[in-house]
Amino acid sequence: MYEHLETADNTENLKRVVVEPVSRVEGHGKVTLLLDEDNKVKQARLHIVEFRGFERFIQGRPYWELPVLVQRLCGICPVSHHLAAAKAIDQLVGIDPVNLPIAADKLRRLLHFGQVLQSHALHFFHLSSPDLLFGFESEISKRSIIAVIESYPDLAVQGVMLRKYGQEVIRMVSGKRIHGTGAIPGGMNKSLTKEERDYLRKDIEQIISWGVASVALIKKVHCSNLPYYDDFATIRSNYLGLTKPDGALELYHGGIRAKNAQGETIMDHVDYCKYNDFIHEEVRSWTYMKFPYLLSMGQEDGWYRVGPLARVNNCDYIDTPLAELERVDFKAHSNEVMVHSTLAFHWARLIELLHCAESIKTLLNDPDILSQDLVAKGEKRYEGVGVIEAPRGTLFHHYQVDENDIVTKANLIVSTTSNNMAMNESVRQVAAEYLSGQELTEPLLNNLEVAIRAYDPCLSCATHAMGKMPLQLELINADGQLIDKLVKGSNGHINRIANA
Amino acid sequence: MAKTITIDGVNIPYEEGQTIIEAATTAGIYIPHLCHHPEFTPHGSCKLCTVKVNGRNCSACTFPAMEGQEVINNAKDLNDDRQKITQMLFVEGNHFCPSCEKTGNCQLQAVAYHLNMLDDHFPLFYQHREMDASHADILIDHNRCIFCTLCVRASHAHDGKDVFAISGRGINKHLIVNSESGLLKDTNMAATDKAAHICPTGAILIKHTAYQVPIGERLYDHQQIDQVSLNTELVDHDK
Numbered sequence: 001m002y003e004h005l006e007t008a009d010n011t012e013n014l015k016r017v018v019v020e021p022v023s024r025v026e027g028h029g030k031v032t033l034l035l036d037e038d039n040k041v042k043q044a045r046l047h048i049v050e051f052r053g054f055e056r057f058i059q060g061r062p063y064w065e066l067p068v069l070v071q072r073l074c075g076i077c078p079v080s081h082h083l084a085a086a087k088a089i090d091q092l093v094g095i096d097p098v099n100l101p102i103a104a105d106k107l108r109r110l111l112h113f114g115q116v117l118q119s120h121a122l123h124f125f126h127l128s129s130p131d132l133l134f135g136f137e138s139e140i141s142k143r144s145i146i147a148v149i150e151s152y153p154d155l156a157v158q159g160v161m162l163r164k165y166g167q168e169v170i171r172m173v174s175g176k177r178i179h180g181t182g183a184i185p186g187g188m189n190k191s192l193t194k195e196e197r198d199y200l201r202k203d204i205e206q207i208i209s210w211g212v213a214s215v216a217l218i219k220k221v222h223c224s225n226l227p228y229y230d231d232f233a234t235i236r237s238n239y240l241g242l243t244k245p246d247g248a249l250e251l252y253h254g255g256i257r258a259k260n261a262q263g264e265t266i267m268d269h270v271d272y273c274k275y276n277d278f279i280h281e282e283v284r285s286w287t288y289m290k291f292p293y294l295l296s297m298g299q300e301d302g303w304y305r306v307g308p309l310a311r312v313n314n315c316d317y318i319d320t321p322l323a324e325l326e327r328v329d330f331k332a333h334s335n336e337v338m339v340h341s342t343l344a345f346h347w348a349r350l351i352e353l354l355h356c357a358e359s360i361k362t363l364l365n366d367p368d369i370l371s372q373d374l375v376a377k378g379e380k381r382y383e384g385v386g387v388i389e390a391p392r393g394t395l396f397h398h399y400q401v402d403e404n405d406i407v408t409k410a411n412l413i414v415s416t417t418s419n420n421m422a423m424n425e426s427v428r429q430v431a432a433e434y435l436s437g438q439e440l441t442e443p444l445l446n447n448l449e450v451a452i453r454a455y456d457p458c459l460s461c462a463t464h465a466m467g468k469m470p471l472q473l474e475l476i477n478a479d480g481q482l483i484d485k486l487v488k489g490s491n492g493h494i495n496r497i498a499n500a
Numbered sequence: 501m502a503k504t505i506t507i508d509g510v511n512i513p514y515e516e517g518q519t520i521i522e523a524a525t526t527a528g529i530y531i532p533h534l535c536h537h538p539e540f541t542p543h544g545s546c547k548l549c550t551v552k553v554n555g556r557n558c559s560a561c562t563f564p565a566m567e568g569q570e571v572i573n574n575a576k577d578l579n580d581d582r583q584k585i586t587q588m589l590f591v592e593g594n595h596f597c598p599s600c601e602k603t604g605n606c607q608l609q610a611v612a613y614h615l616n617m618l619d620d621h622f623p624l625f626y627q628h629r630e631m632d633a634s635h636a637d638i639l640i641d642h643n644r645c646i647f648c649t650l651c652v653r654a655s656h657a658h659d660g661k662d663v664f665a666i667s668g669r670g671i672n673k674h675l676i677v678n679s680e681s682g683l684l685k686d687t688n689m690a691a692t693d694k695a696a697h698i699c700p701t702g703a704i705l706i707k708h709t710a711y712q713v714p715i716g717e718r719l720y721d722h723q724q725i726d727q728v729s730l731n732t733e734l735v736d737h738d739k
């Protein structure tokens with residue numbers, strides 16, 4: 001629909017507006033809008049400077065370092081990298097998921113639910129709620145968590161407490177709130193003590209009830225302006241993710257399922273170790289970030305979305321009762337089989353948050369998490385693939401090692417890379433619908449950010465650049481000349497640097 | 501009457517033939533050190549144990565205790581110098597604690613904490629050093645070697661094997677192993693050797709054991725190096 005905007009026919013007379021990085025996404029992003037002389041959007045691209053350093057960091061290191069090493073590559077969902085790598089290196093010591101000791105499997109799941117809970121809480125309450133509660137074009141002073149705290153103190157407290165609880169789950173299982181240890185080849189290095197379990201148990205009912213309240217809130221916000229929420233940055237796409245063997249929502253381990261925009265199955269229960277046979281990554285000249293697509297559908301049509309929206313769309317049901325009720329409601333609000341609204345990512349995310357809270361409760365009542373039977377070992381192998389549903393979507397880790405246990409090859413597909421094409425599509429959509437023919441203003445540019453933010457991209461994960469980048473907007477003409485520059489401070493204020 | 505020296509003004513007894521560090525440890529006083537180990541002949545190379553003896557700088561691990569010595573150990577200028585020495589050790593090699601499996605059990609890291617080292621201060625050398633992963637059970641990560649020679653001494657004196665030696669000088673100094681191929685797998689080293697367990701950093705490691713000790717149960721999780729050191733080395737001294 002908007003494909004024509006990716007490459008303008010005639011770029012000579014276009015002005016370039018650069019938004020960099022997208023604020024409140026924890027990483028670097030750059031939106032380039034090539035404008036014509038009437039300020040009409042002719043070209044829209046989301047640039048992500050992917051730091052091609054993963055492989056360099058990892059190659060030459062012993063494989064048992066991986067779960068700890070890779071979580072340092074990403075400051076945003078370290079636990080997901082930790083666990084995806086752990087699943088891959090289990091195979092290097094001859095352990096497939098079915099052979100992992102039950103206690104280790106459950107502890108890893110507990111860790112993962114804690115991570116997804118805290119990540120979703122962070123994203124919704126800290127990064128997105130200012131936009132959702134005050135509107136996307138509200139004044140700058142309202143678009144921060146401080147404004148939320150002032151206007152909705154209870155909500156802000158809940159957000160903080162939900163996140164903190166998730167972090168506490170992580171701390172109990174892995175030893176630290178961030179960058180703990182926990183997973184080792186073939187298992188886990190500790191179980192929970194009774195005291196640790198009881199400590200987590202005492203607040204879980206409260207956490208579940210806040211989860212319920214969060215879903216109610218986002219549902220209210222979404223449904224209060226249904227046409228807008230259903231149309232904003234909305235694209236019809238394929239969806240990909242893991243599900244349980246019976247089709248239930250799954251975050252830690254399962255087979256790959258993909259459905260098309262009509263909700264028809266493209267593939268189901270596929271072994272992710274063979275991902276190379278059905279996913280390819282396309283390279284485009286204007287960005288370092290690759291564009292994965294389903295081989296069977298081809299480059300043009302094979303791109304897909306991952307993450308909460310994909311998972312809640314794809315699954316047949318959710319195996320925790322409260323989240324399942326919400327899933328049914330969620331699906332019912334749309335008159336299509338699949339929910340395509342990009343802003344519905346937020347809604348799906350909070351349904352998952354509730355699912356995590358319920359699942360944590362189930363695990364905390366399971367005596368297996370106290371068991372000391374934590375590690376298994378089998379025959380050494382030379383290749384391992386670990387796939388997990390990270391907060392932002394399907395995350396692939398793939399390693400090869402030599403006879404000395406040293407990593408010779410690594411390939412990672414992070415969730416944000418999988419959503420790359422979709423984010424570009426959404427940016428184009430918003431640019432075409434909301435920005436064409438208007439003077440560029442910060443609230444308008446914020447609409448672009450809102451679209452990108454809905455995907456919750458881990459930009460510093462996909463583009464893990466060292467050091468800091470100032471937030472800046474640049475106006476560059478078609479000759480590549482910088483003719484104007486807006487610098488956004490960390491307080492959200494924008495300074496225009498004339499004749500930069 | 502027992503012979504005595506003073507350390508930071510406190511009278512402590514010593515026995516003939518003891519070094520200052522040995523006398524201090526026996527008396528429950530920690531002097532920061534890395535290349536010193538109570539079981540092996542002192543080497544005196546890291547200089548972390550530098551104290552002032554009657555106004556002169558001396559290595560406490562090599563200097564004999566003698567009647568009438570007034571030793572200054574825990575003084576700001578000495579600790580500042582120790583911190584600088586530690587920072588130099590960090591920048592000379594590649595010591596990335598966050599992803600190192602020795603973290604929490606590492607003497608170099610622990611001494612850095614003890615000396616309140618908050619950054620590297622000096623520019624990193626970014627040395628390119630190879631790893632030797634050839635041995636089935638033991639890994640050498642040369643990036644983390646600080647040339648304390650403890651493995652050299654342990655292999656010689658305890659294991660009777662002479663697997664290790666230090667070769668080269670100055671910035672070209674490096675650890676070598678005693679085999680034609682230059683690889684550890686072709687030496688007679690075994691994972692049970694003392695030399696495989698003595699490295700104060702993460703340079704010599706037993707394979708397949710990484711991160712098995714959870715956070716909270718590691719050597720330096722609850723006690724600083726001064727306490728750990730006094731607890732373990734006092735026992736060693738008494739052997």
Ligand code: SF4
Nearest residue numbers: 645646648649651699
């Ligand atoms: S390998 Fe370890 S014990 Fe041997 S010299 Fe280097 S730092 Fe010392």
Ligand code: FES
Nearest residue numbers: 533546547549561
């Ligand atoms: S401990 Fe004395 S010089 Fe190293």
